[in-house]
Amino acid sequence: MQKKAGPLFYIFLVLFIFIVMFPFLWILIAALKPPSELFGERAFQFIILNPSFDNFVRVFTERPFARYLWNSTVVATLTTLYSITIASFAAYAIAWLSFRGKTIILRIVLAVSMFPQIATISPIFMFMQSMGLTNSYLGLIIPYTTFALPLAIWNLTIFFRKIPVDLGEAAKVDGASIWQTMTRVFFPLAMPGVFTTAILVFIAAWNEFLFALTLNTQEAMKTVPVGIVMFQGMFTIPWGEISAASIIVTVPLVIMVLIFQRRIISGLTSGAVKE
Amino acid sequence: MKLSEKQMGYLLILPAIVIILIIAIWPVMRSFWISLHDIRLNDPTKTEVHTSYGLDMERYVNTLPNLLRYLKKEADTAQGAAKEQLLSLRQQTEQMNATLQQTGEIAARYERIDQLLLEFKPVPNELKYVELTSEQMESIQSTLAAIGTTLDEMGKQKQLSKPEGATGVVQGISSSVIEPNYVGFAYYKKFLTDSRMWGALYNTLFFTVVSVAIELVLGLWIALLINKQFAGRGLVRATVLIPWAIPTVISAMMWKYLYDGQNGIVAHLFEVTGLVSNMGVLLTTKAGAMFSVILADVWKTTPFMALLLFAGLQTIPHSLYEAAQVDGASRVQQFFRITLPMLKSTLLVSLLFRTLDAFRVFDLIYALTGGGPANSTETISILAYKTMFAQMSFGEGSALAIIVFLCVALISMGYIKILGADLLGESGGR
Numbered sequence: 001m002q003k004k005a006g007p008l009f010y011i012f013l014v015l016f017i018f019i020v021m022f023p024f025l026w027i028l029i030a031a032l033k034p035p036s037e038l039f040g041e042r043a044f045q046f047i048i049l050n051p052s053f054d055n056f057v058r059v060f061t062e063r064p065f066a067r068y069l070w071n072s073t074v075v076a077t078l079t080t081l082y083s084i085t086i087a088s089f090a091a092y093a094i095a096w097l098s099f100r101g102k103t104i105i106l107r108i109v110l111a112v113s114m115f116p117q118i119a120t121i122s123p124i125f126m127f128m129q130s131m132g133l134t135n136s137y138l139g140l141i142i143p144y145t146t147f148a149l150p151l152a153i154w155n156l157t158i159f160f161r162k163i164p165v166d167l168g169e170a171a172k173v174d175g176a177s178i179w180q181t182m183t184r185v186f187f188p189l190a191m192p193g194v195f196t197t198a199i200l201v202f203i204a205a206w207n208e209f210l211f212a213l214t215l216n217t218q219e220a221m222k223t224v225p226v227g228i229v230m231f232q233g234m235f236t237i238p239w240g241e242i243s244a245a246s247i248i249v250t251v252p253l254v255i256m257v258l259i260f261q262r263r264i265i266s267g268l269t270s271g272a273v274k275e
Numbered sequence: 276m277k278l279s280e281k282q283m284g285y286l287l288i289l290p291a292i293v294i295i296l297i298i299a300i301w302p303v304m305r306s307f308w309i310s311l312h313d314i315r316l317n318d319p320t321k322t323e324v325h326t327s328y329g330l331d332m333e334r335y336v337n338t339l340p341n342l343l344r345y346l347k348k349e350a351d352t353a354q355g356a357a358k359e360q361l362l363s364l365r366q367q368t369e370q371m372n373a374t375l376q377q378t379g380e381i382a383a384r385y386e387r388i389d390q391l392l393l394e395f396k397p398v399p400n401e402l403k404y405v406e407l408t409s410e411q412m413e414s415i416q417s418t419l420a421a422i423g424t425t426l427d428e429m430g431k432q433k434q435l436s437k438p439e440g441a442t443g444v445v446q447g448i449s450s451s452v453i454e455p456n457y458v459g460f461a462y463y464k465k466f467l468t469d470s471r472m473w474g475a476l477y478n479t480l481f482f483t484v485v486s487v488a489i490e491l492v493l494g495l496w497i498a499l500l501i502n503k504q505f506a507g508r509g510l511v512r513a514t515v516l517i518p519w520a521i522p523t524v525i526s527a528m529m530w531k532y533l534y535d536g537q538n539g540i541v542a543h544l545f546e547v548t549g550l551v552s553n554m555g556v557l558l559t560t561k562a563g564a565m566f567s568v569i570l571a572d573v574w575k576t577t578p579f580m581a582l583l584l585f586a587g588l589q590t591i592p593h594s595l596y597e598a599a600q601v602d603g604a605s606r607v608q609q610f611f612r613i614t615l616p617m618l619k620s621t622l623l624v625s626l627l628f629r630t631l632d633a634f635r636v637f638d639l640i641y642a643l644t645g646g647g648p649a650n651s652t653e654t655i656s657i658l659a660y661k662t663m664f665a666q667m668s669f670g671e672g673s674a675l676a677i678i679v680f681l682c683v684a685l686i687s688m689g690y691i692k693i694l695g696a697d698l699l700g701e702s703g704g705r
Contacts, residue, residue, distance in 0.1 A: 009500070009503075009505065010505070012500065013501075013505070013507065013511065016497065016511075016514075017510070017511065017514045019574075020514050020515070020517070020518060020574070020578060021514060021517075023526070023529045023530065023533060023574070024517070024529075026529075026532075026533065026540055027529050027532070030532065038538065039537070039538055043537070043538040043540075043543075044538075044540055044543050086290050086291050086294065087291060089287040089288070089290065089291070090287060090288045090290070090291035090292075092287060093283070093284040093285075093287035093288045094288065097280050097281075097283060097284035097287070098280060098281070098284070099280070099281040099284035099285060100281075102284075105288060105292065108292075108295065108300075109291075109295070111687075112295055112299045112300065114631055114683060114687050115299055115303060115680070115683070116634075116635045116656065116676070116679045116680055116683050117635070117637075118635070118637065118656045118659050118660065118675075118676045118679055119302075119303050119306050119676040119677060119679055119680040120299065120302035120303055120306060121306075121660075121663070121676065122305075122306050122309050122663055122669050122672060122673045122676060123301075123302040123305035123306055123309060124302050125663075126309075126316075126323065126669070130400065142298060143298065145294055145295075145298045145299070146298055146299045146302075149291060149294060149295060149298075149299075150295070150299075153291060178278070178280060178283045203520055206522070207521075207522035207523065209522070209523065209524050209637070209638040209641070210637055210638070210660070213641075214660075214664060224522070225522040225523075225524045225525060225638075226524075228524065228525060228528060229524050229528065229641075229642050237531075239532050239535075239538065242528050242532070243529075243532065246521075246525050246528060246529060249521070249522070249525060250517075250521050250525070253517070253520045253521055254513075254517055254520075256520070257513055257516045257517055257520050258513050261509070261512050261513050261516055264516060264520075265512060265516070265582060265586070268579075268582065268583065269582065269583055269586035269587075
């Protein structure tokens with residue numbers, strides 16, 4: 001018995017979507033406004049009299065924004081690749097093999113995913129500084145493990161458990177080794193789960209702020225979130241450029257969300273909802 | 276070699292466990308250890324944990340010749356008794372150095388570092404620090420103190436040509452002596468009575484409780500509303516995901532613009548509708564700033580909450596509601612007797628993760644208010660960050676970070692006690 005939606009419901013829906021999307025809409029308008037309309041009496045107008053792409057151009061010509069994008073892409077991609085690889089093995093073992101201590105390991109993984117980043121920052125900062133790893137990609141990828149690996153192990157374990165274990169048993173009966181079972185039977189079935197988890201890890205690494213803020217302070221090594229926050233000067237805040245940069249970062253995320261929404265939602269909710 | 280299933284299991288899980296131990300668990304323990312020491316990255320003698328007396332050899336090699344040269348120059352220009360006195364001071368200094376170099380290792384290092392410095396090469400860390408016995412330590416300190424006071428007196432009696440240089444050269448050497456910086460639980464004790472710490476803790480709790488409560492109620496309401504057949508579900512789903520997907524700092528910057536006292540449209544709307552007396556109130560008054568931070572957080576995370584609860588709602592079998600309707604239960608009764616109990620574990624898990632996220636809040640406040648005005652939105656993570664990276668006081672900052680850690684541990688233990696085995700799912704099986 002699912003209730004049918006009435007007209008009142010659609011009004012609510014439109015209102016809801018409008019409220020959620022309004023900040024983006026307004027930022028888009030701000031990004032397209034020339035300074036004369038961004039401030040002063042036209043500041044609150046929806047209609048742009050002289051729209052221009054100046055802000056978008058300036059973000060790339062007057063600021064190293066392309067460099068920030070590249071840094072974020074490198075760090076997030078490498079973090080995702082390596083944590084997914086290690087986590088896949090671990091999650092496979094937890095979900096499909098029988099050995100003692102699995103519950104404890106899973107508990108540790110869950111506990112570590114709750115660690116506040118701030119509690120690890122001082123030794124990690126001092127270590128990276130003494131090893132000369134501040135302002136490097138490796139210097140961010142290593143600490144990103146603190147959240148990426150537990151997130152990946154946790155999600156993958158949940159996904160892998162849903163794959164019927166009988167398939168593994170059947171393979172075993174047919175004489176397949178554990179390695180063969182893993183690579184031939186298991187991984188093809190696990191790919192959707194791996195892919196979903198990779199999206200979640202990538203977004204988490206892309207959005208990370210505290211480590212990036214403290215470890216990579218050189219202009220050429222900053223990631224996107226840190227770079228945008230640092231646009232603000234001592235006395236002025238270049239709202240036009242900040243808006244343009246925010247739009248540039250948001251658009252690919254929106255596209256990704258639109259394409260992968262089902263996967264992302266199943267990844268996000270699988271931990272919280274028991275089916 | 277053929278491995279058993281058990282061995283294979285341990286082998287596959289080993290890399291993950293080792294990495295988690297090294298990169299997550301060890302740093303937290305290390306943070307605690309650092310919090311027991313007075314570590315300041317802007318003070319060269321306190322940049323790391325020193326458990327015993329030591330000598331910064333690079334600094335020592337650099338500064339010792341300065342003192343010797345100074346004493347020699349003064350002796351050259353001085354007359355009579357003063358000259359004698361300066362020469363004897365020089366001898367004392369050399370003797371101090373000689374006693375120190377009786378330890379073969381120090382002598383060898385002295386040579387190597389001297390050579391490196393001559394060649395303008397950096398001194399590697401492993402050469403830099405040597406441990407000192409407490410006798411060596413006392414001999415250096417007493418000699419330097421004696422030389423310092425003698426030079427001071429001679430300066431007062433106008434026996435020196437450049438008295439102003441004396442303190443500098445002596446202090447140069449003393450600053451190469453490293454003292455143990457263990458302070459025990461001093462920082463924790465200090466925080467017990469520190470009003471700024473309690474203020475930050477209060478702000479964190481206030482922010483957590485209020486924002487999570489609003490997000491829960493709004494999220495549940497939205498989830499219940501969209502739990503029906505309608506056109507455009509995909510659109511709603513995508514809309515809900517976008518605030519979740521964008522970096523928190525970017526949403527914070529967006530809201531900062533919307534709240535802006537001169538050009539912010541939200542501030543303008545609030546002023547027009549009479550919610551605030553003028554646009555500036557939002558980010559420049561204490562209550563306004565806290566309200567702004569909470570609103571921005573609610574905007575970013577309510578959709579996420581709704582999403583989780585919506586997924587939970589979909590697992591409740593319709594037959595339950597049908598049966599309830601047959602029995603004549605009202606909508607309100609259905610909500611409290613069926614929906615809430617069936618949603619309990621989803622609700623608690625979502626609450627746990629939201630509460631922890633809210634308690635650890637950093638990005639949002641860093642970008643939106645920076646903790647101001649007048650520390651009114653300063654949470655404990657922000658305070659820990661400022662202590663570490665603005666004041667460079669890592670020991671003190673780590674103590675705050677450990678306090679955050681303990682609070683987070685308490686919160687999650689509380690939730691897990693209520694949730695029990697639900698959280699780990701069927702991990703006991705298989």
